[in-house]
Amino acid sequence: MLRRAEPWPDGAPPRAGITAMGFGGINTHVVLDRPGAHHRTVAGPRDRTLASSAQDVELLLLDGDSPQELAARLDRLTGFVPQLSYAQLADLAAALQRELRDAPYRAAAVVSSPEDAERRLRQLRDAVDAGETSLFAADGRVFLGRARGPARIGFLFPGQGSGHGTSGGALGRRMAEAAQVYERAALPAAGDMVATAVAQPRIVTGSLAGLRALRALGVEATVAVGHSLGEISALHWAGAMDEETLLRVATVRGEAMTEHGDSGTMASLAAAPEAVLALTAGLPVVVAGYNGPEQTVVAGPADAVEAVAGRAREAGVGCTRLPVSHAFHSPLVAPAAEAFGDWLAGVDFAATDRRIVSTVTGRALAPGTDVPALLRRQITDPVLFAQAVELAAKDVDLFVEVGPGRVLSGLAATATDVPAVALDTDDESLRGLLQAAGAAYVAGTPLAHERLFHDRLIRPLEIGAELRFLASQPASRPRRPRPVRTAPPPPPRRRARRPAGTPRTTRPPLPATRRATRRATRRTTAPARTASAPPPCCAAWSPNAPNCPWTSSATTAGSWTTCT
Numbered sequence: 001m002l003r004r005a006e007p008w009p010d011g012a013p014p015r016a017g018i019t020a021m022g023f024g025g026i027n028t029h030v031v032l033d034r035p036g037a038h039h040r041t042v043a044g045p046r047d048r049t050l051a052s053s054a055q056d057v058e059l060l061l062l063d064g065d066s067p068q069e070l071a072a073r074l075d076r077l078t079g080f081v082p083q084l085s086y087a088q089l090a091d092l093a094a095a096l097q098r099e100l101r102d103a104p105y106r107a108a109a110v111v112s113s114p115e116d117a118e119r120r121l122r123q124l125r126d127a128v129d130a131g132e133t134s135l136f137a138a139d140g141r142v143f144l145g146r147a148r149g150p151a152r153i154g155f156l157f158p159g160q161g162s163g164h165g166t167s168g169g170a171l172g173r174r175m176a177e178a179a180q181v182y183e184r185a186a187l188p189a190a191g192d193m194v195a196t197a198v199a200q201p202r203i204v205t206g207s208l209a210g211l212r213a214l215r216a217l218g219v220e221a222t223v224a225v226g227h228s229l230g231e232i233s234a235l236h237w238a239g240a241m242d243e244e245t246l247l248r249v250a251t252v253r254g255e256a257m258t259e260h261g262d263s264g265t266m267a268s269l270a271a272a273p274e275a276v277l278a279l280t281a282g283l284p285v286v287v288a289g290y291n292g293p294e295q296t297v298v299a300g301p302a303d304a305v306e307a308v309a310g311r312a313r314e315a316g317v318g319c320t321r322l323p324v325s326h327a328f329h330s331p332l333v334a335p336a337a338e339a340f341g342d343w344l345a346g347v348d349f350a351a352t353d354r355r356i357v358s359t360v361t362g363r364a365l366a367p368g369t370d371v372p373a374l375l376r377r378q379i380t381d382p383v384l385f386a387q388a389v390e391l392a393a394k395d396v397d398l399f400v401e402v403g404p405g406r407v408l409s410g411l412a413a414t415a416t417d418v419p420a421v422a423l424d425t426d427d428e429s430l431r432g433l434l435q436a437a438g439a440a441y442v443a444g445t446p447l448a449h450e451r452l453f454h455d456r457l458i459r460p461l462e463i464g465a466e467l468r469f470l471a472s473q474p475a476s477r478p479r480r481p482r483p484v485r486t487a488p489p490p491p492p493r494r495r496a497r498r499p500a501g502t503p504r505t506t507r508p509p510l511p512a513t514r515r516a517t518r519r520a521t522r523r524t525t526a527p528a529r530t531a532s533a534p535p536p537c538c539a540a541w542s543p544n545a546p547n548c549p550w551t552s553s554a555t556t557a558g559s560w561t562t563c564t
Contacts, residue, residue: 163404
């Protein structure tokens with residue numbers, strides 16, 4: 001199945017087929033064809049933009065000056081959406097965003113169909129009716145809140161082990177700003193996507209594309225936290241380096257680990273650090289990351305990590321091997337840290353102008369932080385993510401994970417009380433971007449929501465109007481009489497010629513009983529006669545003739561039906 005427009009194949013006829021199977025029994029099959037030669041035109045930028053504007057989900061935004069006004073709008077919309085078609089969801093989303101007035105009471109829903117929209121809107125209406133002013137659904141599809149000022153948003157940048165794609169997913173297809181990032185990065189389309197030399201530039205490319213998309217929608221952050229490799233993306237966000245330098249730093253970092261780091265592996269244990277230290281006793285394994293109160297990561301040689309996993313199973317502790325190629329944040333990658341540090345010495349970094357809570361120190365970075373020294377130390381030191389995200393959460397209303405995957409948003413939701421959403425730039429659905437936009441809007445962000453409709457075909461839609469669709473009603477349609485097919489008359493029977501000189505034979509007379517039977521049969525099967533022609537038995541007749549052997553029908557005057 002095509003996910004984006006492609007040029008028509010050379011030499012192929014311009015023919016396409018569409019099949020729509022309806023659950024109600026209405027199936028539609030359309031074949032489009034253009035016979036003969038045709039002039040081939042080259043698609044322009046506008047054509048390519050419109051061809052890539054399709055979305056699998058839409059963002060519905062509503063606001064009101066009071067809970068009662070918001071509830072009334074939700075109720076009106078809930079009764080309207082069932083009559084919409086799939087194609088009209090985009091029209092509805094555009095119509096709703098034009099009605100927004102920056103009112104304080106806000107609601108947002110990410111919907112995929114008219115039925116889904118009705119269900120989500122009813123969920124919001126029930127929450128408002130119950131007196132709730134804040135709602136963040138577990139599936140990230142429904143948001144409700146009261147904006148008391150600009151939202152305080154924290155960005156989370158993922159590190160090694162996140163995602164697997166290099167195409168940009170739905171975000172790259174839908175947002176030109178994100179597509180440009182992937183085109184510039186020129187990532188490989190095939191191969192080992194977990195390999196460090198590929199994974200690190202791939203992950204920061206996803207974070208760059210996510211930042212571009214969020215910036216286009218007006219979603220900005222006040223603080224950032226980067227997990228391991230993600231701290232480089234956070235430094236870019238804070239102004240320490242531009243996009244080109246970020247990609248170069250990530251590439252060199254991955255190459256240094258591949259060429260100079262010893263092999264090993266990592267695992268995540270569902271236990272507190274103290275319990276994990278007991279499981280690693282006597283083994284060359286170190287704690288490589290503090291991801292949460294009950295999420296601790298270890299790193300070391302593969303056989304030693306496997307031994308820790310065995311001890312964890314015996315103790316009933318969950319253990320998951322991480323999809324990484326090296327034992328990051330352990331002494332096994334110390335040679336890579338030396339090589340990377342030497343290269344960093346020749347890079348000019350600017351001072352940061354935004355707040356970063358470092359996962360190397362667990363504290364906010366000072367304005368004059370030595371960035372090369374920080375990045376060199378980061379390779380071998382453990383990741384203090386739990387400490388960093390707890391500190392950042394004190395001044396944040398919403399966390400947004402910017403990059404591939406959804407790991408950090410889940411960890412942040414576990415470690416703090418702040419809601420978190422993930423863009424997941426690898427996803428083939430646009431749900432992540434619209435979830436982030438909807439959550440940010442409800443939290444108070446002055447969203448540039450019109451950007452979602454600039455490059456799309458949107459039709460006017462009057463909310464609340466009665467819509468009519470063409471429909472077939474086979475039960476009420478009159479049946480057309482089918483033509484009666486009659487067999488052609490048989491050819492006339494030809495009597496055999498009597499040979500010359502042969503005497504003519506005569507048919508013997510019928511018995512009296514058979515002659516009577518024939519006369520009776522002719523009477524009962526006589527054809528109906530109408531008043532327009534006299535019966536054959538009388539040349540002078542009239543309908544009232546008293547001695548006529550035919551009688552008039554009782555139902556149709558003047559027609560002669562029965563012989564008396």
